[in-house]
Amino acid sequence: MPDMTGPKIHPVILCGGAGTRLWPTSRRNQPKQFAMVIDGYSLFQHAIRMVDAEAFAAPVVVTGADQRFRVMEQMGRIERAPGVIIVEPDARNTAPAVLSAALHLHSVDSDALMLVLPSDHRIPDGEGFRAAVAAAADRAAAGDLVTFGIRPVRPETGYGYLELSDPSAMAAGVPQSLVRFVEKPDAIKAQAMVDAGRHLWNAGIFLMSVRAVIAAYGAHAPDILAAVDDAVAEARTEGGFLLLGKRGWLQATSISVDFAIMEKASNLAVMPYNGAWSDLGDWASVWRDGGPDDEGNLLVGDSLAFDCRDSMIRSEVPDQMVVGLDLDQMVVVATNDAVLVAPRTSSQRLSMVVNELRKRERAEADRGRRDHRPWGWYESVAVREGFQVKQIVVSPHQALSLQSHNHRAEHWIILSGNARITIDDGIQDIGAGGYVFIPLGAIHRLENVTDEPVVMVEVQIGNYLGEDDIIRYSDRYARVEAV
Amino acid sequence: MPDMTGPKIHPVILCGGAGTRLWPTSRRNQPKQFAMVIDGYSLFQHAIRMVDAEAFAAPVVVTGADQRFRVMEQMGRIERAPGVIIVEPDARNTAPAVLSAALHLHSVDSDALMLVLPSDHRIPDGEGFRAAVAAAADRAAAGDLVTFGIRPVRPETGYGYLELSDPSAMAAGVPQSLVRFVEKPDAIKAQAMVDAGRHLWNAGIFLMSVRAVIAAYGAHAPDILAAVDDAVAEARTEGGFLLLGKRGWLQATSISVDFAIMEKASNLAVMPYNGAWSDLGDWASVWRDGGPDDEGNLLVGDSLAFDCRDSMIRSEVPDQMVVGLDLDQMVVVATNDAVLVAPRTSSQRLSMVVNELRKRERAEADRGRRDHRPWGWYESVAVREGFQVKQIVVSPHQALSLQSHNHRAEHWIILSGNARITIDDGIQDIGAGGYVFIPLGAIHRLENVTDEPVVMVEVQIGNYLGEDDIIRYSDRYARVEAV
Known part of the structure; x- marks a missing residue:
């Protein structure tokens, strides 16, 4: 464990994206940071585990309304x-997301340091990364904005680059001065930079430091500072969530x-990180990060x-095997409602x-067919005629809404x-192996008043089986008006 | 409709194969002739429809015990x-299959002509094919063994060839003399023959003619004639099936x-057929026969x-789409328990x-997950934990066996x-929308005593869900001893 002197750093996990570049695994209702599971943990969980409770303060997670229950469950x-x-x-x-976290933290501790982490990247060596964070803490505490730079292992054209003054600085293990940002380069430029x-x-x-963040927005994006400041001031706490004020937020660029x-x-520094890192930005990147075997x-x-x-x-379907024969540089992904087959080099065209x-x-x-809801989740396992x-x-201790179907x-x-x-x-209590019939039109509710999850198989029959055939009468998650 | 003079010809449909070359569509329990559906009909049904009831006698189908109910249902x-x-x-x-049909037909009508057809090939132009059959009838009635030859449209190395004496004979529209059989050639030889x-x-x-068939076996395969003659003599009729005698049959090579x-x-003739034909022998052949679009x-x-x-x-799964991106000469087949991805040129390696x-x-x-049984069929739609x-x-008017599960x-x-x-x-009668619970260990039977099919969803729950967890007490299809 690296030695982190001083007060604990507050991790800020950005968890707002959805991403289509890993379709069909990721969808709008199955964002990449939750849908992509490696070694039994989602990318989001890997990010949380990296900022372990001993060395870091409890994480601040910034997310959308759709995903807030998912964050909590994960x-x-x-x-x-x-x-x-x-x-x-x-x-x-x-x-705006980064600033909202800075303003919130500032209200608690104006000297706080924050570590901003995307929730959908992958850094396998948690210990090495924590050491790099520890090595950068003084510079951040001194007021610099420290950005982490990954040592490039190929001439990638999909990322921006950070230019240092001196090649030897890359192995120095302490923050360096930044010469300039370089926008996503073409292949020739990328190769030149790697060389x-x-x-x-x-x-x-x-x-x-949250102080430096707020100062930077004040200097370079005062309109965003005003808008987000209003959103944080008007925020309300509800069920463990800090719901930002809508009026201010919608003013933010x-x-x-x-x-x-x-x-x-101008107060930027770069902390070089020499370990492995991947943004898992497309299937080619997932393949590379996953550690291909001897045949690749x-x-x-x-x-x-x-x-x-x-x-x-x-293969993500528990009861469907996927067989490749004589494939060369191909990507095959099977989920229970969609299969994708493409050359690996076409990943970016997804x-x-x-x-x-x-x-x-x-x-x-x-x-996707698995949908996470405030009360848990459901998956449409099979759809057939009728x-x-x-x-x-x-x-x-969760419950579905009181509802009926036409x-x-x-x-x-x-x-x-x-x-x-x-x-x-x-009202009746039904245990494992039990059965209940919900007639067409009946007003019904499913509740779990126990400490253990309820797992259930539902067989719907009817000539129309769409998700929109639902009338909600009351809902503890405030979804009555939703169709 | 071609003019078929004289008595009707007896079609003999050979329906014994299973075939792995169209995996995962075809399996041992889903033979190609039933599993491969084109324009709404299985290959077997296409074969039956080609020998239409007006021009042909009722078909003789030769099949295995496993598939006999399937033949009837189809x-x-x-x-x-x-x-x-x-x-x-x-x-x-x-x-032995061809001879069993000849001996059976001979016992009914010693002058009968028989048309032997595989059940898993495809001939789109039924009328054209029937005309070729009509044109060959006299020659067959005269005692020749008439084999149909397909005009080759590519230098195929997977088939045997029939050599005629004269190129002009190929378009003659009447049976020709055969010079010789040519075994499956290499590519160079195949090209030379096409040229x-x-x-x-x-x-x-x-x-x-059945008479000529029996004479030919007498001359060239007397041991098979003796064996199959015994199997037909000892055959018994049961529920519309002619069950060949086991003793004789197992002696047949x-x-x-x-x-x-x-x-x-030496009494062979060849009837040239100029129309389209495919044996759908692998996925490349299915692709070719299916009529690829402008992009191929x-x-x-x-x-x-x-x-x-x-x-x-x-895609053969009703609720799973298959998306190809930038594919070139690839084959993708998705069924509900297996997906295959391979270059088209690897079809033969399946x-x-x-x-x-x-x-x-x-x-x-x-x-495969759909299993046809004497009483109908079932499909395992989804298997999940528990x-x-x-x-x-x-x-x-069919019934499952009286059974229980442990x-x-x-x-x-x-x-x-x-x-x-x-x-x-x-005993109870349950209609559409109804429900019944079968407790663990209960002895139960499902019957249909009506004129309409019964369609049912079964949800099995338990820690072991294998097909072998079945104890049969009585079964109208004589499967009591089967596990």
Whole structure:
């Protein structure tokens, strides 16, 4: 464990993105930081685990309204409590998000240092990274904005670069002065930078005092400071969330912290990081980060490769195997509603595919079959003519809304736990192996009043089985008005 | 309709194969002739429809014990009654199969002509093919063994060839004399034959008098004649099937009719057929036969191609889309338990993959998730931790065995039709929307005593959900002893 002298650093985890570049694994309702699971933990959980409770203060997580319950559930699973979960009324890129965390922290401790971390990157060597953070703390405490630079291992054209004055500075192990930011280069320029050996990748990781952050916004983005200051002043606390004020927030420009602040500030320093890092920005990057085997293949889930080379085969469906034969530099990803097959070199073109799917009004573009809700999650396991099967998990002490359906009846079978079920005027408790019928039109509610999750199979029958066939009568998560 | 003078010709449909070369669509329990559906009909049904009831006698179908109910059900769906369904006690290749049909027909009409057709090939132009059959009838009636030759459209190395004496004979429209059989050639030889223009593909289609067939076996394969003669003499009729005698049948050599008879006989003729034909022998052949679009792509089911060329994308799962991006000469096939991705040129290597899966004891090698049974079919729609969902269809006036399970309870939900359900000592009739619980260990039976199919969703719950957890007490299909 690196020695962190002084007060604990406050991690600020940016958890607002969704991302289509890892479709079909990531969707709007299955953001990359939660959907991408490596070694049993989501990327978000890896980020939280990296800023361990001994060396760091409880994390500040900045996220959207849709994902706030998911953040809580994912932290709960790894037994970490958030410092606060800041909820953005709307996505506004990173500049307002970072500032909202700085203003909140400042109100608690005006001397605080904050470590800004994306929630969807991957840094395998947590200890090495924590050492780099520790080594940069003094410089940040002194008022500099310290940005972390990753030693480039290939001439990547997808990232911005940070230029240092001196190649030897890259191995120095202490923060260095920044000569300049370099925008995403072309291939020739990228190769030249890698050869010159004094450029680092800009990874969007920062260590700064909250005081310096606020001062920087005051100097370079006063309109954002005014807007976000209003949003924080008007914020209300509700169920463990800090809900930012809408009026101020919607005035804030949607812009990245790099453009708004970093590229304008003069009090910048760069902390070189020599360890492995990946933004898992596309499937090629996931393949590279995953550690391909001797044939260059990365196999995930129930997948098999016969005479394949340099390919990724990824099965996310528990009961569907994926077999590759004679593949060369291909990517195959199977989820339970969509399969993608493409050359690895086409990974960057996936946004085009997702946009095309949207144009064709294909739900698969944005909506995966597992949906996380405030009360737990459900997954549409199979849809066939005349029926749909869902698996539903209700977290302890949670409840679905009181609701009814116009077009479907439902058969509920409890797999584990104990469910409290309301149907019209009756209430009953049903345990594992039990069954309940919800007639068409009946007003019903599923509750879990116990300390264990309720796991249930729901068989819907009817001629229309869409998610929009729901009338909500009352809902502890304030969704009554939602269709 | 071609003019068929004289008595009707008896089609003999060879329906014994399973085939791994179209895995994962075809399996041991989903043979290619049933699993491969084109324009709404299986290959078997296409074969039956080609020998239409007006011009042909009722078909003789030769099949295995496993598939006999499937044959009946598939013919029923296209409203065709079999002449007879001959059931082989064991697979013995085509020589014994053809002879069993000849001996059976001879016992009914010693002057009969028989048209031997594989059940898993495809001839799109039924009328053209029937005209060729009509044109060959006199020659067959005169005692020649007429084999149909397909005009080759590429230098195929996977087929045997038939050599004619004269290129002009290929367009003559009447049977020709055969110079010789040519074994599967190498690429150079194949090209030379296509260029020379007097070779035809040997398609395994024959028109012959039953008298000539029996005489040929007497001359060239007397041991097979003796064995199959015994099997037919000892055959018994049961429920519309002619079950061949086991003792004789197991004496018959397993060999193709080409090797056993055709390559030895001197009374051969070749009927040239100029129309399209495909054996759908591998995925490359399915792609070619399917009529690729302007970009060379063949899309089947819910599949989408973005900037793909010369590729086949085939989705057989109702609720899973398959997306190809920048594919070139690839084959993608998705079924609900297995996805295959390979270059089109690797199609022939699929048997290796299936053999490897067998070695690894993967059930997916041979068993698909939809299983046809004497009483109808079921499909395992989803398997998850702790539960399995099956869709079950019981044909009119059919019943499952009286059975119980040691490790699972079952929840049954009737989607349509009317089910008669026995549980221990009670019997009840349950209609659409109804539900029944089968407790662990309960002795139960599902029957359909109506004229409409029963469609049902079964949710199995338990810690072991294998097919072998079944104790059968009585079974109208004589499967009590089966595990």
